[in-house]
Amino acid sequence: DAGITQSPRHKVTETGTPVTLRCHQTENHRYMYWYRQDPGHGLRLIHYSYGVKDTDKGEVSDGYSVSRSKTEDFLLTLESATSSQTSVYFCAISELPLWQSGANVLTFGAGSRLTVL
């Protein structure tokens, strides 16, 4: 997975509890992203980061927050998990920002499966 590690890989939690997913990269890429994958919806961007402490919202950011204190780590937090946040979450990285070139390719981690009961 090109030096991308997601943890935990699987998590079951209850509604209302906080959850943090971690993405760790060893590629020293500046740009990092969190996506969720749901049946029929493909992958949808939650948040992205364009540098340490620099983050912005994606298309489905409600109920999620992120933090990036180091180049290699990008954390996704669900402050109070809901059943609608049951999904598979993918972290991705890129050398260039997507807005610089459409030819820029994302490299994805293996995913974190979250179930909210």
Add this chain to the structure above:
Amino acid sequence: DQQVKQNSPSLSVQEGRISILNCDYTNSMFDYFLWYKKYPAEGPTFLISISSIKDKNEDGRFTVFLNKSAKHLSLHIVPSQPGDSAVYFCAASAKAAGNKLTFGGGTRVLVKP
């Protein structure tokens, strides 16, 4: 309102035959298109891409065709192999919109030996 649609959720094909995956889009501003392949329990991996200034791009057994007037692209896999069994996502980006990738819902391909 899905801007990128893959209307066939699944496809079954015999080994050695051609697999054709289709993708339709609605946003005429899209100017770059990509296909990703995903195996179970793994992240998607980049497969092939095409710029809107082209109508065809080929890489080995994989060819992507773009029909801008119809807002349609397709991925051809020839010949199909059992290892091609996976979920395929098409994605599109628009420079004017910051090149954010918009993904289709995916097509699951099963190649039968």
